[in-house]
Amino acid sequence: MKRELQEIWVYLAANPLLWLTVTLVAYQAGLWLYRRLGCRPVANPVLLAIILIGALLFATGGSYDDYFAGAQFVHFLLGPATVALAIPLYRQFHRVRRAALPLALAILAGSLSAALSAMGLAWLLGASWQSVISLAPKSVTTPVAMGIAEKLGGLPSLTAVLVILTGIIGASLGPWVLRLARVRDPRARGLGLGVAAHGIGTAQAFQAGEVTGAFSSLAMGLNALATAILLPLLFRWAGW
Amino acid sequence: MLAALTLLLLCQLAGEVIAQLSGLPLPGPVIGMVLLFIGLVIRGEVPAALDRAARGLLDHLSLLFVPAGVGVVLHLTRVGDEWLPLSAALVLSTLLAIVVTGWVMQRLGRPAADEPKP
Numbered sequence: 001m002k003r004e005l006q007e008i009w010v011y012l013a014a015n016p017l018l019w020l021t022v023t024l025v026a027y028q029a030g031l032w033l034y035r036r037l038g039c040r041p042v043a044n045p046v047l048l049a050i051i052l053i054g055a056l057l058f059a060t061g062g063s064y065d066d067y068f069a070g071a072q073f074v075h076f077l078l079g080p081a082t083v084a085l086a087i088p089l090y091r092q093f094h095r096v097r098r099a100a101l102p103l104a105l106a107i108l109a110g111s112l113s114a115a116l117s118a119m120g121l122a123w124l125l126g127a128s129w130q131s132v133i134s135l136a137p138k139s140v141t142t143p144v145a146m147g148i149a150e151k152l153g154g155l156p157s158l159t160a161v162l163v164i165l166t167g168i169i170g171a172s173l174g175p176w177v178l179r180l181a182r183v184r185d186p187r188a189r190g191l192g193l194g195v196a197a198h199g200i201g202t203a204q205a206f207q208a209g210e211v212t213g214a215f216s217s218l219a220m221g222l223n224a225l226a227t228a229i230l231l232p233l234l235f236r237w238a239g240w
Numbered sequence: 241m242l243a244a245l246t247l248l249l250l251c252q253l254a255g256e257v258i259a260q261l262s263g264l265p266l267p268g269p270v271i272g273m274v275l276l277f278i279g280l281v282i283r284g285e286v287p288a289a290l291d292r293a294a295r296g297l298l299d300h301l302s303l304l305f306v307p308a309g310v311g312v313v314l315h316l317t318r319v320g321d322e323w324l325p326l327s328a329a330l331v332l333s334t335l336l337a338i339v340v341t342g343w344v345m346q347r348l349g350r351p352a353a354d355e356p357k358p
Contacts, residue, residue, distance in 0.1 A: 046309055050306060050309040054310060057310070058313070068310075071306070074303065074304055074307050075308060077304050079252045079268070080248040080249055080252055081298060082252075082267075083272040084293075085298070086273045086277040087280070087286055087291065087298075090280040091286070099345075102344070102345055102348035106342075107341065109341060110337045110341030113333070118330070118334075121329040121333060122326065122328075125325035125329070126325055127322045127325035127329070131318065131322055135330075138333075138334075142304075144269070144270055146308065147269070156308075157308060157311030160309055160311055161309055161312040166334050169330055169334050170335075170338060174338050177339055184346070185342075185345065187345060187349065188341075188343070188346040191342060192337075192338040192339065193338065199301055199302065221273070225270060
C-alpha cells in the first residue's frame with residue numbers, strides 16, 4: 001500500500017496537473033486566511049500561498065524546477081495581464097491629462113528614489129552585487145520587474161520575491177508614513193502607494209477611496225514604464 | 241472572450257517583436273500595453289468583451305505572482321546571509337519612495353475645482 005502510494009506520488013509529481021492544482025489551492029487557502037485575519041496587509045494572500053507551497057516542497061523534497069514546470073501556466077498569464085493594464089490606464093486618462101506635468105515629475109522622482117535608495121542602502125550594508133541589481137526594480141509590478149532584472153543581469157526569481165515583499169511593506173506602512181509626512185491630497189497619496197508598492201499598494205489605496213485607487217493604479221503603470229526605460233539607460237551610462 | 245484573449249496575446253507578441261528588433265530596453269508586455277493603450281485611444285472606448293477578459297485577468301492578478309514568489313526557496317541561503325541589507329533596503333527605500341512621490345505631487349499639483357480638496 002505504502003509502495004503504491006509512493007508510485008502514485010512519483011507519477012503525479014512529474015505531472016503539471018499536481019503543481020498547477022497546488023498553486024490554485026494554496027492561493028485560495030491564502031485568501032481564506034487573509035479574510036479570516038481581517039484583511040491585514042501583513043497577512044497577504046500571496047505571501048501565505050508562497051509559504052504554504054514552499055513548506056510543501058520542503059516536506060516532499062520536491063525541486064523548484066518540478067514545481068515551476070506545472071505552475072508556469074499561471075506564471076505565463078502575467079504577460080497578457082500586463083498588456084491588460086492599458087485598460088484602467090485608458091479609463092483614467094482624462095484625470096491624468098489635467099495634472100500631467102506634476103504627475104510626471106512626481107513619478108519620475110519616486111521611480112528614481114525607489115531604485116537608487118534601495119541599491120545604495122543594500123550596497124553600503126554589504127549585500128552582494130547580484131542582490132543589489134535584483135533590488136533595483138523592486139517597486140515595479142512583478143512581470144515588468146522580472147524582465148528588467150533579467151536585462152540588467154540580476155536574478156529574476158529573487159527580484160520577484162523582493163517585489164512581493166516591497167508591496168506588502170508599502171501597503172502596510174504606506175498610509176502611516178503619508179500621514180507622518182502630512183501628504184493629504186488623495187491623488188498624491190495614491191501616486192505614492194502605486195509608485196512604491198505596485199499592485200499590492202494599489203489594492204490598499206482603493207480601500208481609501210476611488211480617487212486614491214485610480215491614481216495608484218495609474219502610478220503603478222507609469223512607474224513600470226519609467227523604470228523600464230530609466231534603469232537600463234542608467235546602468236549603461238554608469239557602466240555597471 | 242476568445243477574441244479578446246487573442247488581442248491581448250497579439251499585443252504582447254507584437255511587443256516582444258518590437259523589443260527584439262529595436263533593442264529598446266523594455267520588456268515585451270510593457271510595449272504591448274502601450275500598443276493596446278494607443279489602440280483604445282484611437283477607438284475611443286473599451287470593447288465589452290475585452291473589458292470582461294481583462295477584468296478576469298486583473299481581478300486575480302495577485303494569484304499570478306505566486307509561482308515566481310515560490311522561487312524564494314531557491315534563494316533561502318542568500319536571503320539568510322544578507323537579511324540585514326535586504327530588509328533595510330526594502331523597508332527604508334519603500335517608505336522614502338512613497339513620501340517623495342506624494343510630497344512632489346502635493347507640492348506641484350493643485351487639485352482642479354471639481355476634485356476633492358486635500
